[in-house]
Amino acid sequence: MIMNLTASNYYTNGSNLNYMSVSQFKSFIECEAKTMAELKGEYKRPTNQAMLVGSYTHAAFESDDVFNQFLAENNGAIFKKNGSKYADFEQADKMIETVKSDRLSMFALDGEKEEIFTGELFGVNWKIKVDSINHDQNRFADLKTTQDLHKRYYSEKYDGWVSFIENWGYVLQMAIYRKIIEQNTGKLYTPYIVAVTKESPPNLAVVHFDESRFDFEYEYAEIELERIKQVKAGELEPRSCGKCDYCRSVKELKDTIEVGDLLYA
Numbered sequence: 001m002i003m004n005l006t007a008s009n010y011y012t013n014g015s016n017l018n019y020m021s022v023s024q025f026k027s028f029i030e031c032e033a034k035t036m037a038e039l040k041g042e043y044k045r046p047t048n049q050a051m052l053v054g055s056y057t058h059a060a061f062e063s064d065d066v067f068n069q070f071l072a073e074n075n076g077a078i079f080k081k082n083g084s085k086y087a088d089f090e091q092a093d094k095m096i097e098t099v100k101s102d103r104l105s106m107f108a109l110d111g112e113k114e115e116i117f118t119g120e121l122f123g124v125n126w127k128i129k130v131d132s133i134n135h136d137q138n139r140f141a142d143l144k145t146t147q148d149l150h151k152r153y154y155s156e157k158y159d160g161w162v163s164f165i166e167n168w169g170y171v172l173q174m175a176i177y178r179k180i181i182e183q184n185t186g187k188l189y190t191p192y193i194v195a196v197t198k199e200s201p202p203n204l205a206v207v208h209f210d211e212s213r214f215d216f217e218y219e220y221a222e223i224e225l226e227r228i229k230q231v232k233a234g235e236l237e238p239r240s241c242g243k244c245d246y247c248r249s250v251k252e253l254k255d256t257i258e259v260g261d262l263l264y265a
Helices: 013-018 022-030 032-039 049-062 064-073 087-100 103-108 170-185 212-232 245-249
Strands: 112-121 124-134 139-146 153-155 160-162 190-197 204-207
Touching: 013 032, 022 032, 022 170, 022 212, 032 212, 032 245, 049 064, 049 087, 049 112, 049 124, 049 139, 087 103, 087 139, 087 190, 103 190, 103 204, 112 170, 124 170, 139 170, 170 190, 170 212
Parallel strands: 139 190
Antiparallel strands: 112 124, 124 139, 153 160, 190 204
């Protein structure tokens, strides 16, 4: 039986077992063994500073109550003993102010916050949680932080140089979100990303997507899900990437490797 999702159970292990999410899909692509260990409760992904700062930034745009609650729950990680904030959070405040003082960015982020939707796509039940969605204007937006708007990354998936949007799977995220939202509303919503950088002063952009970009993402997701579904169901043994924190923690050497294998293993 598929569970009913709420804000309180959205991130629970039961929810993750019942539903696929974009973050879970990307986790399977990165390392099947780590993802399965996480789903089985055998491994817990550690919270790092970057994740905490990202959650801090998102909370600032959800509501004052949510932001104040976040401050209370993470007080020791955010504030020094003298009451000032650690440098990463001072920088986050500058990023938040940059976005809030920009009319186009705030227009893009206008709407209901953190709405949950579920749907079925490629034979899998999905869950999504949307940063901001405007039902009157049929659009939704996600806030992203990044090092540099124009930094290039080499991607095996795209077989070439890409922006941070493609590198971190945000085109895939927007593609899946728009399909699930369409299933729930009967309308095709337009996605945007509001991107703010960690530079000083922060840079800013509101990013839209050419429709043709989504076709590749749907094809990619459908192909990859064939194996992921079987691994998640326990029908196939999960592959280990051999490089992530989980794989390193359970690593047991069986043999030596040749020098050249260090580049391609």
